[in-house]
Amino acid sequence: MTRQMLDTVGVAEATPDEKQPYAELGLAEDEYARIRQILGRRPTQSELAMYSIMWSEHCSYKSSRVHLRQFGEKNPKTPRLLAGIGENAGVVAIDEHLAVTFKVESHNHPSFVEPKQGAATGVGGIIRDIIAMGARPIAVMDSLRFGELSHPDTARVLPGVVEGVGHYGNCVGLPNIGGETFFDPCYQGNPLVNALSVGVLPRERLQSMQASGVGNVVILLGAKTGRDGIGGVSVLASATFSDEDDSDSRPSVQVGDPFTEKLLIEACLELFDSGLVEGIQDLGGAGLTCALSETAAAGDGGMHVDLERVPLRATGMEPHDILASESQERMLAIVAPANVEQVLARARRWGLLATAIGEVTDSGRLVIDYHGQAVVDVPPASLADEGPVYHRPIAEPNDLGLIAVDRAETLPRPSTDEEIRRTVLDMAASPNLCDKSWITEQYDSSVFGNTVLGTPHDAGMVRLDERTGVGIAIALDGNGRYARLDPYTGSQLALAEAYRNVAVTGATPIAVTDCLNFGSPEDPHVMWQFERAVTGIADGCQKLGIPVTGGNVSFYNQTGSEAIHPTPVIGVLGVIDDVSRRIPLGLGQSGDTIALIGTTGEELSGSEWAWATHRHLGGVPPKVDLDHEMKLAELLARLAGNEQLAAAHDLSEGGLAQALVEAICNAGTGANILLPEGADPFTYLFSESTGRVLIVIPRGQELAVRSACEQRGLPITPLGVVDANTDGLHLRDHFDIPRAELEAAWKGRIAAQLGE
Amino acid sequence: MSARIGIVTFPGSLDDRDAARAVRLGGAEPVALWHDDAMLRSVDAVFLPGGFSYGDYLRCGAIARFSEVMGLVRDAAGRGMPVLGVCNGFQVLCESHLLPGALVRNAHLRYRNRPARLRVETAATAWTNAYASGAEVVFPAKHGEGRYVADEATLDRLEANGQVVFRYLDNPNGAMRDIAGVSNEAGNVVGLMPHPEHAVEALTGPSTDGLGVVASITAYLNEGAAR
Amino acid sequence: MARVVVDVMLKSEILDPQGEAVLGALPRLGVNDVKSVRIGKRVEIEFDPSVTNAEEQSQIIADQLLANPVIENFTVSVLSEDAV
Amino acid sequence: MARVVVDVMLKSEILDPQGEAVLGALPRLGVNDVKSVRIGKRVEIEFDPSVTNAEEQSQIIADQLLANPVIENFTVSVLSEDAV
Ligand SMILES: Nc1ncnc2c1ncn2[C@@H]1O[C@H](COP(=O)(O)OP(=O)(O)O)[C@@H](O)[C@H]1O
């Protein structure tokens, strides 16, 4: 074959025995056989490219699908859920007018290859999912995991990722309202970059991805199509034209253009508001291939496209390149013929390219012509919905028993007051607990003027409506170490933490999104971890009464046989009727009471202390009590509504000690603390028992708060008072740490490590 | 009748809605202006908001200067109409030569978002007359290219003429002489990097000091009307 | 087809923190004999084959758009002018 | 004294949003015959007079520090090599 000769459907029929590089494209032999069976002939080059992409792990969820079904089966029924799993992003009703859509997604591998662009396009991609639901994106969050802070490659990856997240979000004009940053050697060769976006829409503006209405026009909006990220498909070029190795045909990194994305947002919202589109879909990981097959499959089932109409940025692109390109900042709209002119005019007004490339048909087939010759003729559902499903083997890792008995509770501990004092400071300065301002200062947090809580609060909160004051809060949490010890409990711990982080702001949790970061699904141990984690989340959400609305799976996060810790990252969305009643982080005013809700046990396995001071990971993670979490959330929402709390802060990694450090460093006053009678100071300060919240009660509310706790059976322990005359932390009978010393330990670690 | 403040939306403007909110909260009337329209809709003053006009790709504000609306703004400013540029708007004003100097990459090379403490150096402009000269205010500063530069002669002239309008108390970007905002000679055109429009509600901002900017322009326009 | 390159550099009296940062990083690469590093922009413009006054047009583009005269200087060089 | 220029440009298949933005703005200057604009970096390095292998060193600097090989190409040119 030569470059001049197009591999059309006709050619494919005439040359049934042509050898095709399906294995190089990642298709198994039986998968290739199935494609031939579906088509009744060999696939054309373009079809082969499309099947290889759509049937890949990334697009078909072939290894995870059998497990993810649990979410659907166990999801509590709630009238709030307007769109759920399977849509671009889940949509939940907020009040009778407004709905919110949110989702978290990974961009791990691209961020390792090219940190800045990889992270940037991760943010760009998740934003388009939000637009596709008919929503205006209103905020982003980022959950980041790197190797050791001191590792030289972290000095390459971290600043690049942060610059990418910041640059894209800042330029597109979305406040970053929170996230997490975590360091562990297991992420050295596999950093995790998970980005979340949230958007708001009037309920009636909800959009669908259906290409229905025969004769309706398919319009491509946004950037030109180039050779970006034509990953596996470049095999087609090299396998067929081996003598022609020009650098131009090599797959390349995707570069984000947030400016075009901003224009896409504004133009799409105008189109929705004017009722000009019948269906809309973003172009994500699999570019046109995915958008065309999904919209066609979701609609009346037929579509015809003239591929040569797609505006190109590069020369010499062949049909399969155009179909596989992952060029960013593109959307596909389905438009009634009568509205086409208006749609094109609106796009022009925003300086955005818009091109009619095809139309909806009733043929039941997706037919793609290139200069009048059919290069694709397939049933669209065979691409979009009927990909392979694997029941991968599952096996519990054999080391779990040994790990479980290697408990951190047996490790040597600091015992003297001076040693404990030192530990408080060392922990505050440890990479996972130290101040993350070096990162978060690179993000705009206030654009839109609706950010009520951002970093360093437990959850981000944005106002949705200035008149009613209704708002939402979101927290994003994960802990790979807990999940490594026990993936079922670990995923529930992440869920519980995100849930609690939302609750401590005074908001009521209502929905969940998740990003499941794991090693190779071909490793039965990883598959076991995956199954346990999914079950944990599904059971947890069922118990908490909040549905999983969508998410993302990222497999193959491993180097050689070494997988990352299983890392489910959970996003919880909450709603608050009046954002002016939010509970901030801090210490309130001098004279206010500091108290702890929840029970402190001796739970140190998997803790930050065990890792930071002993590099130890073993034992079983802290217990989860979801009943308790629900009562706690209900209590906090009530206290917030009554304005009975001056501040609150969730206890998580680093335990009470770290919560106090953070509260003090975010307040102008000091804390005068007296530990309860008989409490072992070390355990009380560093245990990571869950379900605990540090609260600050304004003067005069102590009794009311105490009785509200008692009514719900929630243990509350007074710990001390806020004291303007105390400098920093005063732990009565034990030690003092002046504010300056606390701040010196907590702040500046990341900048210093990166040499800035 | 309340003052009509035109707020320009360029492709890539981000703070246009926020500017409109600030204007509204300050008791004036926001009027949307589109970059490509050759009309100023009989506004009394113009607010160029922050953002990344045209992606800020070549130099911040460089391309916005060529828009239709900037031609009108230049003429109107020449006739004395008050014009305020915040962040990207300030960059556009410098690129359009309506204000002296230029804004370049922060000395530390990073985008940085921090509340900035500023001193209002002069109350003798259309946009600052409601403050006391020397007053301290806090506005969010968030930019990657906000370091104000000009040659020494220009800087000396600005100081001598009272054209330095806002000065950083903790210089966040390496700006020459800690300059955060300047005016033209007549005092009707003012630009600054930090965002007064993000300091108008206690709930969402580090202060409500930004309302003073709207109060100033309202007072200035009322006085003009009374004259 | 005419290809023109416009080089835009910060004026020498304007601090170039990016250049300074590179300079500061050189010793880590084992390079110690560099006196200064300045970083500017290189803009490659490709004109339609029919254009005959590419240099002239480039001067205008550079002067009005590519360089800010307050802080930058520029030079225009024609790479190939094999217009028909 | 050796002066070296390193030009760093995005690879041709990589999107250059900066260049696109400038291209889109040219009609406003009355320039309509430009086919493409690509924007990269121009780095001017000045070595100590004593340095004799400026080009070699610049290659190293460009490769390791100035260009990101994943998305950029570079060229090194020696402007003057009048080292003593
Ligand atoms: N990469 C990041 N992006 C945005 N915000 C971050 C990031 N990393 C940490 N933060 C913010 O820093 C604060 C502290 O983080 P963390 O200790 O993980 O909070 P928590 O333990 O309450 O979940 C939170 O407000 C969090 O949102």
Ligand SMILES: [Mg+2]
């Ligand atoms: Mg956390």
